[in-house]
Amino acid sequence: MTRIRQLATTDADFDARLAAICDAQGALNQSVIEATDAIIGKVRSAGDAAVVELTRKFDAREIESIEELRVSIDELQAAVARLPEGGYEQLSLAAQRIEWFHQHQKQDSWRVTDALGNTLGQRVSPLDSVGVYVPGGKASYPSSVLMNTIPAKVAGVERIVMVSPSPRGEINDWVLAAAYLAGVDEVITIGGAQAVAALAYGTESIQAVDKIVGPGNAYVAAAKRAVYGQVGIDMIAGPSEVLIITDGSVDPDWIAMDMFAQCEHDEMAQALVLCPDTQFLEQVQGSIARLLPTLERQAIIAAALEGRSALIATRDLADAAAVSNRLAPEHLELAVADPEALLEEIKHAGAVFLGAYATESLGDYCAGPNHVLPTSGTARFSSPLGVYDFEKRSSIIKVAAHAGQRLGECTSMLARAEGLTAHARSAEMRFKGDEPPQL
Amino acid sequence: MTRIRQLATTDADFDARLAAICDAQGALNQSVIEATDAIIGKVRSAGDAAVVELTRKFDAREIESIEELRVSIDELQAAVARLPEGGYEQLSLAAQRIEWFHQHQKQDSWRVTDALGNTLGQRVSPLDSVGVYVPGGKASYPSSVLMNTIPAKVAGVERIVMVSPSPRGEINDWVLAAAYLAGVDEVITIGGAQAVAALAYGTESIQAVDKIVGPGNAYVAAAKRAVYGQVGIDMIAGPSEVLIITDGSVDPDWIAMDMFAQCEHDEMAQALVLCPDTQFLEQVQGSIARLLPTLERQAIIAAALEGRSALIATRDLADAAAVSNRLAPEHLELAVADPEALLEEIKHAGAVFLGAYATESLGDYCAGPNHVLPTSGTARFSSPLGVYDFEKRSSIIKVAAHAGQRLGECTSMLARAEGLTAHARSAEMRFKGDEPPQL
Numbered sequence: 001m002t003r004i005r006q007l008a009t010t011d012a013d014f015d016a017r018l019a020a021i022c023d024a025q026g027a028l029n030q031s032v033i034e035a036t037d038a039i040i041g042k043v044r045s046a047g048d049a050a051v052v053e054l055t056r057k058f059d060a061r062e063i064e065s066i067e068e069l070r071v072s073i074d075e076l077q078a079a080v081a082r083l084p085e086g087g088y089e090q091l092s093l094a095a096q097r098i099e100w101f102h103q104h105q106k107q108d109s110w111r112v113t114d115a116l117g118n119t120l121g122q123r124v125s126p127l128d129s130v131g132v133y134v135p136g137g138k139a140s141y142p143s144s145v146l147m148n149t150i151p152a153k154v155a156g157v158e159r160i161v162m163v164s165p166s167p168r169g170e171i172n173d174w175v176l177a178a179a180y181l182a183g184v185d186e187v188i189t190i191g192g193a194q195a196v197a198a199l200a201y202g203t204e205s206i207q208a209v210d211k212i213v214g215p216g217n218a219y220v221a222a223a224k225r226a227v228y229g230q231v232g233i234d235m236i237a238g239p240s241e242v243l244i245i246t247d248g249s250v251d252p253d254w255i256a257m258d259m260f261a262q263c264e265h266d267e268m269a270q271a272l273v274l275c276p277d278t279q280f281l282e283q284v285q286g287s288i289a290r291l292l293p294t295l296e297r298q299a300i301i302a303a304a305l306e307g308r309s310a311l312i313a314t315r316d317l318a319d320a321a322a323v324s325n326r327l328a329p330e331h332l333e334l335a336v337a338d339p340e341a342l343l344e345e346i347k348h349a350g351a352v353f354l355g356a357y358a359t360e361s362l363g364d365y366c367a368g369p370n371h372v373l374p375t376s377g378t379a380r381f382s383s384p385l386g387v388y389d390f391e392k393r394s395s396i397i398k399v400a401a402h403a404g405q406r407l408g409e410c411t412s413m414l415a416r417a418e419g420l421t422a423h424a425r426s427a428e429m430r431f432k433g434d435e436p437p438q439l
Numbered sequence: 440m441t442r443i444r445q446l447a448t449t450d451a452d453f454d455a456r457l458a459a460i461c462d463a464q465g466a467l468n469q470s471v472i473e474a475t476d477a478i479i480g481k482v483r484s485a486g487d488a489a490v491v492e493l494t495r496k497f498d499a500r501e502i503e504s505i506e507e508l509r510v511s512i513d514e515l516q517a518a519v520a521r522l523p524e525g526g527y528e529q530l531s532l533a534a535q536r537i538e539w540f541h542q543h544q545k546q547d548s549w550r551v552t553d554a555l556g557n558t559l560g561q562r563v564s565p566l567d568s569v570g571v572y573v574p575g576g577k578a579s580y581p582s583s584v585l586m587n588t589i590p591a592k593v594a595g596v597e598r599i600v601m602v603s604p605s606p607r608g609e610i611n612d613w614v615l616a617a618a619y620l621a622g623v624d625e626v627i628t629i630g631g632a633q634a635v636a637a638l639a640y641g642t643e644s645i646q647a648v649d650k651i652v653g654p655g656n657a658y659v660a661a662a663k664r665a666v667y668g669q670v671g672i673d674m675i676a677g678p679s680e681v682l683i684i685t686d687g688s689v690d691p692d693w694i695a696m697d698m699f700a701q702c703e704h705d706e707m708a709q710a711l712v713l714c715p716d717t718q719f720l721e722q723v724q725g726s727i728a729r730l731l732p733t734l735e736r737q738a739i740i741a742a743a744l745e746g747r748s749a750l751i752a753t754r755d756l757a758d759a760a761a762v763s764n765r766l767a768p769e770h771l772e773l774a775v776a777d778p779e780a781l782l783e784e785i786k787h788a789g790a791v792f793l794g795a796y797a798t799e800s801l802g803d804y805c806a807g808p809n810h811v812l813p814t815s816g817t818a819r820f821s822s823p824l825g826v827y828d829f830e831k832r833s834s835i836i837k838v839a840a841h842a843g844q845r846l847g848e849c850t851s852m853l854a855r856a857e858g859l860t861a862h863a864r865s866a867e868m869r870f871k872g873d874e875p876p877q878l
Contacts, residue, residue, distance in 0.1 A: 090852045093845070101559055104551060112543060119793075120540055120807045125786065127820050141857050174856050210820040229675060232820035236668060257868055260861035296860045339837070347564065351834035354558075357869050358838040361862040366849040368559045369834035381566050381649040381671035383832035393822035395790035395808035398778070399797040406532070410805040413529040417613050418580050421735045422699035423800040429696055430796050 002292055002302045004285065008313040009323060021308045022327055029218060036193040036222040043197035048204045054194040059167045066205045071176065071187040079176035088177065094366035095146050095181045101368030102154045105387035111396060117403035121396035126156035130390060131199035133214035134175060136165035136191055142178035143364060147371045148214045149182035155390035160184050161209055163199065165191025196223035200231045213385065234385055238376035239268035242360055243329035245320045246273065247336040248280030250356040256287035258333060261361050263304035264297040270308040274320035281311045321345035328379040331360045350379045405431050441731055441741045443724065447752040448762060460747045461766055468657060475632040475661040482636035487643045493633040498606045505644045510615065510626035518615035527616065533805035534585050534620045540807030541593045544826035550835060556842035560835035565595035569829060570638035572653035573614060575604035575630055581617035582803060586810045587653045588621035594829035599623050600648055602638065604630025635662035639670045652824065673824055677815035678707035681799055682768035684759045685712065686775040687719030689795040695726035697772060700800050702743035703736040709747040713759035720750045760784035767818040770799045789818045844870050
């Protein structure tokens with residue numbers, strides 16, 4: 001019998017117990033960091049040769065050159081043809097919806113003219129090139145390919161390179177088909193820290209990119225952290241989480257299954273259910289007991305349910321919203337009769353699912369919004385992956401002699417106040433001859 | 440005589456020589472990282488007591504509690520009154536212009552409805568709280584207070600905490616006045632890694648913030664890097680740089696002074712001038728020789744000019760633009776007769792200054808756009824500090840029973856393809872009973 005933690009916001013030790021299960025900030029593993037730094041160093045110094053050697057070693061590939069690790073567009077098309085019936089249609093629907101949603105995120109350049117006649121503005125342009133990391137093996141997900149690639153495509157990125165390890169040469173047809181659909185430009189079957197290093201610094205045959213996105217294991221995460229600054233990165237994701245607020249107006253089986261869906265990712269995943277109705281929470285407990293044995297991944301789910309998950313009795317829905325705001329969950333389901341009213345009280349969340357039918361899994365695949373979301377409370381200050389992550393802005397400052405006069409005076413005084421007299425004089429020269437203004 | 444490097448894009452070794460002076464990626468200093476980690480550990484475990492102890496030690500403050508380190512709004516107003524004549528007016532002009540420009544960056548929430556009747560959207564909301572780090576001592580700049588605070592204010596951040604070290608209790612009136620003008624909510628005279636740690640993790644008397652922005656020394660940079668993830672950070676800035684493209688149609692003294700303005704920041708600063716007219720470059724060299732002795736910070740300027748700066752002869756303006764695109768400079772001046780035409784060829788830059796009158800120093804103080812810009816080539820993938828850095832987005836997904844049917848089918852098939860059967864069933868339950876669809 002799976003024992004899921006039961007808490008109540010009225011418990012004296014509630015805050016401490018909640019904090020204990022929500023602290024997912026594992027210390028970085030020093031041996032992983034050192035191994036990763038060594039790999040990055042090798043790739044920076046030996047380039048292709050290092051990538052080939054490491055791929056032979058870690059992925060058991062008997063290859064001699066990077067070229068053997070490239071997957072052609074023809075091979076991607078062949079993978080499309082091997083999908084089961086209906087597969088391409090469903091993948092296409094997901095891709096179309098994701099593209100449609102993300103089109104709304106495109107930002108426009110703008111310029112404005114001030115009263116003096118100066119023109120100021122912001123120019124928005126796509127990054128030149130992006131690397132998308134896709135894990136190999138069991139966590140090799142086509143949905144991840146679509147979610148990481150399509151926003152870059154919508155932004156107008158000209159070169160999108162997908163890397164994914166292919167142990168013993170095996171690679172998932174769904175992933176290749178998704179790469180084809182999403183419009184990936186290059187596919188290279190490399191993985192781990194060596195793939196991240198190759199994308200960040202470039203090698204003889206792999207051109208460096210400007211930003212690297214996508215999930216990966218501890219080595220990939222450490223490598224992304226290490227190359228951050230040389231290139232942009234998306235985020236270092238923690239364990240996935242869902243927080244479900246319900247008023248008990250929904251089938252408890254649905255709530256149990258949504259918890260399972262979250263928990264089947266891995267043992268560190270977290271599902272929290274907050275409800276003012278303790279009887280309903282008991283029903284959910286009953287649903288869990290009944291349904292869990294029917295799940296393929298029940299061992300992982302049970303570990304995650306017992307690990308960091310909980311059923312939490314709250315005073316009312318406002319109390320539940322307050323707990324949610326404290327945690328800033330990655331996924332937030334509002335399985336209540338009036339979700340719009342409750343949304344008004346929500347301050348932080350990666351994605352909010354409104355109503356009992358809006359299960360998180362729709363959002364994971366095909367609702368349209370991105371499934372790459374801020375974890376571990378970072379929704380307080382960060383956002384879903386989006387088109388904006390593949391665009392950059394440049395400020396535009398256009399000044400004419402007569403229009404800049406007043407700015408020159410201001411610059412002169414403030415720069416002198418800061419002791420930066422060359423700053424002051426570069427303005428004074430243009431607008432006053434080289435005489436400092438009378439202060 | 441200051442010897443500034445002279446290069447030409449036609450030199451056989453041009454690429455290597457350019458790369459050598461543009462590589463500012465200093466290795467992180469391990470002793471700085473270790474000292475910083477120790478300080479962060481102390482603040483996390485001992486809270487206020489650690490901050491007080493470290494502030495006594497590093498800032499020579501004879502204080503017993505954090506409360507003594509707070510600066511009241513009355514004290515800020517008193518600093519305003521002590522500014523020299525005209526000071527408040529110029530500072531206000533800068534603040535107003537920065538606010539006006541940044542108002543254009545505010546993003547709107549939006550929702551769209553798909554053909555099935557599902558509502559998808561993106562909600563934009565301000566961060567709750569932000570910490571602004573302002574260095575103490577000589578680099579304590581009021582312009583930095585305005586540039587880091589005003590975008591947060593425009594975003595609607597409710598709590599803005601400024602921290603700035605105050606060695607021996609001294610603090611700059613201009614900085615306090617700028618904090619008053621910009622609407623900072625709390626001012627605490629602490630600095631270094633201890634200030635960053637207190638803002639990131641909170642102490643008994645300092646409430647944690649969601650994001651920390653602002654420049655600092657190596658310890659502050661290391662601390663920001665260490666707390667990244669616990670809170671958001673702006674960026675880890677490298678040395679400041681300007682790249683000036685000119686056609687020689689401008690007074691060479693102006694170009695020399697713009698180089699000085701960049702170089703007076705510190706010895707690692709960089710000024711590059713690209714021009715197809717070698718005679719003009721010689722004139723600039725003459726201006727440098729004549730004007731440099733008249734500058735207050737000539738020793739720093741000379742070191743920066745000789746260190747990483749250069750006068751570069753190019754084939755033509757397009758060649759200059761190509762070099763600029765390779766470097767993605769923080770500041771780019773287009774001191775040419777037709778800057779709009781040249782702008783078309785520019786792909787990456789933090790801020791672009793159009794025309795001979797648009798000297799960078801106007802942008803540093805009062806043109807309106809932010810002076811916090813991506814350095815060291817990171818303009819390839821990142822943007823000026825802006826209102827968007829103090830806003831976050833949440834996805835909205837609203838589904839009704841009839842509208843979600845098609846999404847449920849798609850989710851079911853893709854989730855099963857990924858082996859995530861609980862994901863599939865959470866959709867199937869709602870839209871098909873609990874029967875898996877026929878695949």
